[in-house]
Amino acid sequence: MLKGRAFKFGDSISTDHITPGRLAHLRSNLPELAKHVLEDADPTFASKVKAGDFIVASSNFGLGSSREHAPLVIKMAGVSAILAKSVARIFFRNAINLGLPVLICDTDKIDDGDELEVELAAGTVNDITNGNQLTFSQIPEVMLHILDEGGLIPYIKKYGDFRL
Amino acid sequence: MGKTLAEKILSQKSGSDARAGDIVIASVDLVFAQDTTGPLTVRQFQTSRFERLANPQKTVLFLDHAAPSPNQGLSTDHMLLRHFAQQTGCLISDIGNGVCHQIVAESLAKPGDVIIGADSHTVTAGGLGAFATGMGSTDIAIAFGLGKSWFRVPESIKVVVSGNFPDGVYAKDLILYLIGQIGADGATYKALEFSGDSVNTMSMSQRLTIANMTVEAGAKAGLFAADKTTQDYLASQGRDNHYQPVFPDVDASYEQTINIKVPNLEPMVSKPHTVDNTAPVRELKGTKIQQVFIGTCTNGRREDLAVAASILQGKKCHPETRLIIAPASRQVLLAAIKAGYIQSLIEAGGVILPPGCGACLGLHQGVLGDGESCLSTANRNFKGRMGNPEAFIYLGSPATAAATAISGEITDPREVM
Numbered sequence A: 001m002l003k004g005r006a007f008k009f010g011d012s013i014s015t016d017h018i019t020p021g022r023l024a025h026l027r028s029n030l031p032e033l034a035k036h037v038l039e040d041a042d043p044t045f046a047s048k049v050k051a052g053d054f055i056v057a058s059s060n061f062g063l064g065s066s067r068e069h070a071p072l073v074i075k076m077a078g079v080s081a082i083l084a085k086s087v088a089r090i091f092f093r094n095a096i097n098l099g100l101p102v103l104i105c106d107t108d109k110i111d112d113g114d115e116l117e118v119e120l121a122a123g124t125v126n127d128i129t130n131g132n133q134l135t136f137s138q139i140p141e142v143m144l145h146i147l148d149e150g151g152l153i154p155y156i157k158k159y160g161d162f163r164l
Numbered sequence B: 001m002g003k004t005l006a007e008k009i010l011s012q013k014s015g016s017d018a019r020a021g022d023i024v025i026a027s028v029d030l031v032f033a034q035d036t037t038g039p040l041t042v043r044q045f046q047t048s049r050f051e052r053l054a055n056p057q058k059t060v061l062f063l064d065h066a067a068p069s070p071n072q073g074l075s076t077d078h079m080l081l082r083h084f085a086q087q088t089g090c091l092i093s094d095i096g097n098g099v100c101h102q103i104v105a106e107s108l109a110k111p112g113d114v115i116i117g118a119d120s121h122t123v124t125a126g127g128l129g130a131f132a133t134g135m136g137s138t139d140i141a142i143a144f145g146l147g148k149s150w151f152r153v154p155e156s157i158k159v160v161v162s163g164n165f166p167d168g169v170y171a172k173d174l175i176l177y178l179i180g181q182i183g184a185d186g187a188t189y190k191a192l193e194f195s196g197d198s199v200n201t202m203s204m205s206q207r208l209t210i211a212n213m214t215v216e217a218g219a220k221a222g223l224f225a226a227d228k229t230t231q232d233y234l235a236s237q238g239r240d241n242h243y244q245p246v247f248p249d250v251d252a253s254y255e256q257t258i259n260i261k262v263p264n265l266e267p268m269v270s271k272p273h274t275v276d277n278t279a280p281v282r283e284l285k286g287t288k289i290q291q292v293f294i295g296t297c298t299n300g301r302r303e304d305l306a307v308a309a310s311i312l313q314g315k316k317c318h319p320e321t322r323l324i325i326a327p328a329s330r331q332v333l334l335a336a337i338k339a340g341y342i343q344s345l346i347e348a349g350g351v352i353l354p355p356g357c358g359a360c361l362g363l364h365q366g367v368l369g370d371g372e373s374c375l376s377t378a379n380r381n382f383k384g385r386m387g388n389p390e391a392f393i394y395l396g397s398p399a400t401a402a403a404t405a406i407s408g409e410i411t412d413p414r415e416v417m
């Protein structure tokens, strides 16, 4: 079970909000890049987020560039899962490849700062603060297997190939 | 039931009966990364303990986003990529060659190919009839090693485009209009397949502009079936144009059909800070612009520079507006020099950047100041995109950009043509 606080974000948080292009020179210095995570959406996020916390966004989270540094710095910040109403395609795939769960559910029912518990296997989110229980939609099986192994690299190391 | 173009290509390359919603494993005809996603790709490839590339001649690293490098960090990344190419025998396109998607179109993509790149605008090659899509560094690293990847076969939306373009209206206006209609997530996980009599008369450059921006509606691919224009383009590039033609079936099943009548369109812009925040140019009249940027994988081709040069020839940029131009490739730059476009643009006050991404992503060469506004021919206007979250980016066609450079405020190109 994952446990942590909700950090709410609105619609259309792009990869430029998460890791702006102007910081591209830090992409081979990840600890430094991670200090700026989501800087252009909420400059205080990096200093407030704690291990286990959740990003709770609205629609089309992660749209824009294919830069995998976006989910990577979110993971490095300690975020245990991203909850959103919808997520852009490349970002979704990148997050799963890094072993970072992305859960599609009705995030309108969650407020900023709520304490959440997520049961990945059961597909449920419990909002401890307001008592709501939400279910999230299943992801394709191939992605579940990648997530189970902790990401695409450990998955390929184990199986040597994709398995459908 | 017949198949869409996306289903056809993925069936061929996976050796299966691929239908929308299926997950397939398909071989890739080209896999690439660029200088801001490549270093992580290389590291993930090394961590995966692959001993060699599956297909060195189908693997490319492009140094285009920071070209030439503006600082130590990026220079070191460039060294890493050059070294990896030497070690593995993959192809490298060094600084000055141009933007990855333009080089892919000019020299590498074929109709019916499956192409993946660590860059979201990989969809551009859909203009040539390739199923091309962007992925992240880890997926690309694994494809470097395996020569294949997994794909969810997308549902397709059919976009039927009919009629002739009115004066002053271009492919860019069409795709901005479409994105404004369906929204930035209107085609998420789907393919947009373009057809109709208007498509038949579109140049390759226009098709590439449209395919390039399909990702701004969330699309996984933007596809144009190959035709005579495609063949002529390949021939004009001195390319072998022997390929297996792939067409959608007449009884293919589309999730939705969208009809666009081109004669009803007018010049469009996207307003800050989202691409789907579109409006006709005339509604923005009077908006002061400090920088005009013409270039990128969307609109940095010869045809685009020709349009801009024809408007700017013999005129001067507004004294409070600077004009920056980045040709999409070395080939484009050479052709534009030969045709005299570069001379006209420089005489009008323009600054020419080396072929590459230029000012597009805020790394170097054209970063905006606090509170400044830019009219750009690029594909994205997200907050912070051009290096400053306190700046404002409007997107438009090269004609709108040129007209705006002259008057210093957003201007409908039909007023100056």
Ligand code: SF4
Binding pocket: B065, B099, B100, B101, B119, B121, B296, B297, B298, B356, B357, B358, B360, B361, B378, B379
């Ligand atoms: S020109 Fe802009 S959009 Fe195109 S690849 Fe370069 S940075 Fe990306």
